[in-house]
Amino acid sequence: MQPTPTAYAELQQAYDHFNAVLFRGQLPDCLITLQREKRTFGYFSSTRFVNRDGLQTDEIAMNPSYFGVRPVRVTLSTLVHEMVHAWQFHFGKPSRAGYHNLEWAEKMEQVGLMPSNTGKAGGKRVGQQMTHYIIEGGPYDRACADLLTAEFTLSWLDRFPPCSVEQFALGGGEDDDGDEVQIDLLVFPGPGEVNRSNRVKYRCPSCAVQVWGKPNLAILCGDPGCEGSAFEPA
Structure with missing residues (x-):
């Protein structure tokens, strides 16, 4: 099992699955990268790459530092969060850099992710620094369950995550603009602990x-x- 093609093929498989199920296949291909941006689970950068023939493509970056400390379904919700940014760039009207507007929030809810600046119920739905939580039984939750019924996982994990096994930080969550926020849902299993990946x-x-x-x-x-x-x- 070669690490590089395995790791990126898994992310591409997830992207293709969610694109088909949640976005009706509308999203164009993009370049998925692994980036260790401090205190950021992922980000979207439009038309970030260009090839030798002049073809441009977007970037969706995923932070592998957190792959081992968050459930797979939560990590993949970050991928879909960034796919919503891609959808808005190509088919909607993004606001100023870093601002998450009402159109973005409504699309997030449509795909089954509730926008929240706190990562919890009752948080603001729009704003400069935004995260989300999974709507139980919603489109994303069902689509992710379908993906995880196959032999799918994120095989390669960072051995040096940004928290200890004993740490469970509460509040805050994802900020795809790179601003510092607290990290929620840290569930890295230590020796002898149960598997919490839901599969x-x-x-x-x-x-x-x-x-x-x-x-x-x-x-x-x-x-x-x-x-x-x-x-x-x-």
Whole structure:
């Protein structure tokens, strides 16, 4: 497993999935990069790159420093947050640099992410420094669940995250303009802690068929030769 193509292929797979499900395939291709911007989960930069033939493309940057300390579904919500910025750049009317306006906020809600300057219910929906939280059962939540039912994850994690295993910072969240904010939802599992990624691989002990699902599922194999064997965590 080569690290570079694996890491970027996973992000491209997620981008293509969310583009198809949440944006009806409207978004153009972009260049996804990994950038360690301090206290920033990700950012969007329009027409940032150009090739030798003069073709320009946007950049969506993801900060790998936090891949190991946030659930996969939360990390991927950052990707969709930046995809909303891409949508607004190509099809809407962005405000001044760094300002998140009402059009952006309404599109965020449409795809299933609630804009909030605090990262919690009741926060301001528009403003200069904005984050979001996932709307439970909303379009993003369902689309992400569909993606995570496949053998999908973010395979490569930074060994030196910006917090210790014991730290759980509260309040604040993502600021895609690079301003300093507190980081929320730090859930890096230490030795012996349970997997909190919301997906577990199960295997039939008889035929070795594997499936992915939520933790603590009770699954029986339907193969006649297995006689209803109970799946076990792989």
